[in-house]
Amino acid sequence: xxxxxxxxxxxxxxxxxxxxxxxxxxxxxxxxxxxxxxxxxxxxxxxxxxxxxxxxxxxxxxxxxxxxxxxxxxxxxxxxxxxxxxxxxxxxxxxxxxxxxxxxxxxxxxxxxxxxxxxxxxxxx
Amino acid sequence: xxxxxxxxxxxxxxxxxxxxxxxxxxxxxxxxxxxxxxxxxxxxxxxxxxxxxxxxxxxxxxxxxxxxxxxxxxxxxxxxxxxxxxxxxxxxxxxxxxxxxxxxxxxxxxxxxxxxxxxxxxxxxxxxxxxxxxxxxxxxxxxxxxxxxxxxxxxxxxxxxxxxxxxxxxxxxxxxxxxxxx
Numbered sequence: 001x002x003x004x005x006x007x008x009x010x011x012x013x014x015x016x017x018x019x020x021x022x023x024x025x026x027x028x029x030x031x032x033x034x035x036x037x038x039x040x041x042x043x044x045x046x047x048x049x050x051x052x053x054x055x056x057x058x059x060x061x062x063x064x065x066x067x068x069x070x071x072x073x074x075x076x077x078x079x080x081x082x083x084x085x086x087x088x089x090x091x092x093x094x095x096x097x098x099x100x101x102x103x104x105x106x107x108x109x110x111x112x113x114x115x116x117x118x119x120x121x122x123x124x125x
Numbered sequence: 126x127x128x129x130x131x132x133x134x135x136x137x138x139x140x141x142x143x144x145x146x147x148x149x150x151x152x153x154x155x156x157x158x159x160x161x162x163x164x165x166x167x168x169x170x171x172x173x174x175x176x177x178x179x180x181x182x183x184x185x186x187x188x189x190x191x192x193x194x195x196x197x198x199x200x201x202x203x204x205x206x207x208x209x210x211x212x213x214x215x216x217x218x219x220x221x222x223x224x225x226x227x228x229x230x231x232x233x234x235x236x237x238x239x240x241x242x243x244x245x246x247x248x249x250x251x252x253x254x255x256x257x258x259x260x261x262x263x264x265x266x267x268x269x270x271x272x273x274x275x276x277x278x279x280x281x282x283x284x285x286x287x288x289x290x291x292x293x294x295x296x297x298x299x300x301x302x303x304x305x306x307x
Contacts, residue, residue, distance in 0.1 A: 010157040010160065010161075011153060011156065011157055011160075029160075031156065031160075031181050031185075032153070033153050033156075033185060033188055033189070033266070034266055035266075035268075036261070036266065064174075065174060065177065065178065067178070067181050067182065067185065067268075068182060068257075068267075068268040068270035068271055068273075068274050069185070069266070069267060069268040069270075071257060071268065071270065072257055072261070072268045072270070075257055075258065099170070101170070101171065102170070102171060102174070103171060103307075104171060104174065104175070104278070111250070111253075111254060114254075115254060115257075115258070
């Protein structure tokens with residue numbers, strides 16, 4: 001399966017999904033006006049990727065800012081991974097990086113960790 | 126007719142300590158530009174990010190929901206027109222947006238704002254998570270989380286003011302105060 005990559009810019013995150021290693025990375029800022037359009041291809045790739053059972057997946061989430069519309073899309077990604085873990089014997093780890101002192105980004109991570117049943121590491125940098 | 130005086134306008138802006146004011150189409154490029162300028166706010170990084178977050182939510186409300194739209198060549202679609210400004214007093218930044226909305230949309234907006242303003246911080250957090258889990262609203266590109274996020278990020282209630290605009294539209298003014306101290 002092909003890897004998936006999007007170069008980051010001012011309002012879209014860098015996205016690097018590696019099909020071989022199972023390391024999925026999102027980094028930067030996310031406030032595209034039309035997040036359903038922007039995230040569409042990302043969801044399609046993930047759907048295909050999560051077809052085969054039993055993978056070990058690491059999601060590295062290193063965002064410095066995202067708007068409320070993106071926060072919905074991120075929950076959708078996490079829910080897909082949660083379903084994968086529950087229904088397809090996958091093993092998923094989420095590394096949630098937040099800038100040290102960024103209490104808001106830490107709280108966001110804690111809230112997602114409460115919303116989905118996945119192993120969450122909250123990591124200051 | 127009196128001519129528009131840029132000088133008077135500039136004096137008014139500085140008297141009210143308005144550091145940012147934008148009137149026009151809220152395209153993606155404008156958002157990015159506002160974002161960059163806010164990064165230079167001389168406060169802590171967390172406060173600067175909160176200001177930025179609130180301005181982005183307001184700008185996106187205008188982009189999607191303003192009842193006054195203009196066609197943007199670059200974006201290839203009609204985009205909302207409105208105003209966003211940041212002023213300050215000794216203890217707060219005051220972020221304000223203004224845009225037209227259809228008159229019938231006024232009561233539900235006020236009702237939602239009042240409801241959100243009345244929630245304790247814990248309840249507010251719970252409501253945010255509930256609404257984020259709820260399905261995307263049909264035909265609405267927004268997340269339905271903007272007001273909640275503004276109250277959470279600012280720690281203050283949101284204020285709404287409605288002015289008459291024309292037969293079918295009202296002018297919707299939204300203000301949020303952000304404390305300068307964390």
